[in-house]
Amino acid sequence: MIQLDGICKSFGENEVLRSLDLSAKKGEMLVLLGSSGCGKTTTLSVIAGLTKEDKGDIYLEGSRINDTPPHKRGIGFVFQNYALFPHLNVYENVEFGLKAGNKRSTRGGNKTEVKRALELVGLDGFEKRNPMKLSGGEQQRVALARALATEPECILMDEPLSNLDAVVRERLRHEIAQLQRDIGLTSIYVTHDQVEAMALGDRIAVLNNGRIEEAGTPEKIFYKPEKEFVARFIGRKNIFAGRSATLDEDNGVLQISTGNFDLTTVFVPSSVGTRVKACVRPEEIILAKSDRNTIAKSARNEIAGRIVNISQNGPLMRVLVDVGGAEMSADITRLAARDLGLKGGDRVLLTFKATSVHVIL
Amino acid sequence: MSLSFRISLSLIAGIFFGFIVVVLSCLLTATSFAEFTGEIRSPEIISAILLSLETSIAVVLLALLFGIPAAYILATKRFKGKNILDTLVDIPIVLPPLVCGLAILIAFGGEGIFSRFDVLFTVKGIIIAQLFVASPFLIRSAKTAFESIDRDVMDAARTLGASEFYTLTKVSLPLARNGIASGVVMTWARALGEFGATAMVAGCIPYRTETMTVGIYMHAMSGDISASVALSLILMSFAFTTLIVFKYLGTIRDGNLGPRGAAAQ
Numbered sequence: 064m065i066q067l068d069g070i071c072k073s074f075g076e077n078e079v080l081r082s083l084d085l086s087a088k089k090g091e092m093l094v095l096l097g098s099s100g101c102g103k104t105t106t107l108s109v110i111a112g113l114t115k116e117d118k119g120d121i122y123l124e125g126s127r128i129n130d131t132p133p134h135k136r137g138i139g140f141v142f143q144n145y146a147l148f149p150h151l152n153v154y155e156n157v158e159f160g161l162k163a164g165n166k167r168s169t170r171g172g173n174k175t176e177v178k179r180a181l182e183l184v185g186l187d188g189f190e191k192r193n194p195m196k197l198s199g200g201e202q203q204r205v206a207l208a209r210a211l212a213t214e215p216e217c218i219l220m221d222e223p224l225s226n227l228d229a230v231v232r233e234r235l236r237h238e239i240a241q242l243q244r245d246i247g248l249t250s251i252y253v254t255h256d257q258v259e260a261m262a263l264g265d266r267i268a269v270l271n272n273g274r275i276e277e278a279g280t281p282e283k284i285f286y287k288p289e290k291e292f293v294a295r296f297i298g299r300k301n302i303f304a305g306r307s308a309t310l311d312e313d314n315g316v317l318q319i320s321t322g323n324f325d326l327t328t329v330f331v332p333s334s335v336g337t338r339v340k341a342c343v344r345p346e347e348i349i350l351a352k353s354d355r356n357t358i359a360k361s362a363r364n365e366i367a368g369r370i371v372n373i374s375q376n377g378p379l380m381r382v383l384v385d386v387g388g389a390e391m392s393a394d395i396t397r398l399a400a401r402d403l404g405l406k407g408g409d410r411v412l413l414t415f416k417a418t419s420v421h422v423i424l
Numbered sequence: 425m426s427l428s429f430r431i432s433l434s435l436i437a438g439i440f441f442g443f444i445v446v447v448l449s450c451l452l453t454a455t456s457f458a459e460f461t462g463e464i465r466s467p468e469i470i471s472a473i474l475l476s477l478e479t480s481i482a483v484v485l486l487a488l489l490f491g492i493p494a495a496y497i498l499a500t501k502r503f504k505g506k507n508i509l510d511t512l513v514d515i516p517i518v519l520p521p522l523v524c525g526l527a528i529l530i531a532f533g534g535e536g537i538f539s540r541f542d543v544l545f546t547v548k549g550i551i552i553a554q555l556f557v558a559s560p561f562l563i564r565s566a567k568t569a570f571e572s573i574d575r576d577v578m579d580a581a582r583t584l585g586a587s588e589f590y591t592l593t594k595v596s597l598p599l600a601r602n603g604i605a606s607g608v609v610m611t612w613a614r615a616l617g618e619f620g621a622t623a624m625v626a627g628c629i630p631y632r633t634e635t636m637t638v639g640i641y642m643h644a645m646s647g648d649i650s651a652s653v654a655l656s657l658i659l660m661s662f663a664f665t666t667l668i669v670f671k672y673l674g675t676i677r678d679g680n681l682g683p684r685g686a687a688a689q
Binding site for chain 2 (some may be wrong): 108134213246
């Protein structure tokens with residue numbers, strides 16, 4: 064288990080970490096998600112002891128390690144650029160930590176340990192190779208084997224896949240997830256890639272401006288974020304400010320202040336007039352052509368609007384609709400867009416369930 | 425490029441190269457093979473050659489001892505006054521050796537701060553003078569080599585359980601080896617060719633403080649050109665060897681090396 068309490072770190076005038084609290088449970092894969100420059104790498108560097116924190120405490124398995132030098136922390140590190148030793152071959156790279164830490168007698172060699180580590184990452188037989196002549200994916204496997212060979216208490220990975228092409232990245236991501244689960248190694252994985260965070264994390268911590276904005280399961284972070292920043296960061300498009308209007312036992316109605324419409328939600332605020340933010344996921348909206356200009360209120364949300372723009376959004380089409388002054392995005396399939404014959408200026412009806420409206424206090 | 429321009433350009437360059445070749449060849453034509461072999465058998469010349477080799481090798485070893493830590497600190501650590509130290513290293517490179525010699529003379533002379541060390545007009549004095557003038561070349565070169573090592577590679581070593589010293593000896597030094605080697609070559613060549621500071625500090629005492637360069641000066645001034653020429657030719661052969669080694673090392677970039685034997689693959 065790794066725990067950070069109130070870590071502060073500045074580089075000159077630049078405050079990178081502002082009282083950061085973080086913990087990774089034993090055997091857990093914690094993903095630190097954030098945009099570049101938010102302090103992700105510095106956080107890992109502080110945990111590993113490569114950067115000295117200005118303030119705060121770091122605990123590993125319950126003991127404070129602030130003053131333990133990096134080579135005695137027993138924390139493995141996998142770098143974005145692999146950071147292999149260019150003057151050593153693959154075997155010597157993996158063996159480096161065993162020799163440096165004097166964990167095994169060097170007389171008998173570390174053959175079994177090195178072999179096992181290379182087998183773990185599927186590079187058995189690569190011992191004599193020059194690491195600089197391997198592909199990016201293979202190099203990162205060597206780096207992984209090198210870190211695992213020392214049997215660290217936990218492992219930190221700093222965007223390990225971001226220099227790889229899409230196919231290799233996906234395969235290696237899958238393998239890292241598998242490996243981490245098999246070994247049960249406490250891991251902190253830094254990335255700016257949401258897909259990676261979603262696929263790998265037992266828990267995700269979203270980092271913003273040197274602080275943890277929100278931490279939770281991927282399910283919570285991606286579908287029910289508590290913070291507006293997180294909702295925006297994970298790409299929620301339809302976020303509306305409003306206040307709760309009428310309430311009944313099951314449903315609440317939110318009056319949206321930025322647009323002239325109401326939203327029905329299953330969220331029941333404690334009192335009328337509470338200021339809230341409402342998110343509607345673009346892919347849960349159903350579009351229909353309509354000439355009506357009325358707003359229906361029911362357990363389903365039905366909002367009329369006019370198409371502002373239609374654009375490509377990955378495999379889907381994103382339809383931007385003006386709804387009473389606010390803009391709402393809806394994602395529909397290409398086929399649906401063609402069948403409906405949608406074009407800019409068309410009047411449409413947006414329909415979505417009350418459960419599709421996520422409320423942020 | 426027009427033909428006339430190309431011709432005039434080649435002509436000007438040709439004059440320069442021709443000048444160098446002609447001047448250097450004059451050294452060769454100033455002596456005969458018999459005269460040369462005769463001169464290099466003279467005890468004074470042999471003593472000068474040995475003294476030069478002895479002092480310059482001592483300088484290289486001392487420069488490694490003091491220069492590698494200095495270069496490593498300058499390359500990897502952040503501290504106040506680093507820029508001042510960095511500039512300090514360059515001063516002996518740009519300062520006339522005579523001025524360096526004079527400073528050493530005063531520092532180690534009668535009233536000087538180091539006067540209790542008896543180094544003036546001794547071999548120790550020669551070594552100090554040469555070290556002062558030549559060691560910055562090693563520090564410069566080693567520093568650049570250390571700086572070119574990927575910071576993450578050294579950090580990786582630390583997280584794998586290597587102490588800072590282990591990282592220095594097993595990662596940084598091997599990766600900086602070519603930079604250090606070319607620094608050694610430069611420092612050695614500079615020490616071997618040092619004259620001004622050496623003469624200032626150690627004087628020109630035959631058999632005692634007569635290095636090759638000092639010998640060339642003394643013999644030339646006393647009209648014994650053939651001895652000067654013999655010493656010069658030997659220095660020239662050293663210089664050419666140095667140059668070739670240096671150029672070769674320059675072709676291999678540090679931090680980019682393969683593991684042993686991998687270059688042949």
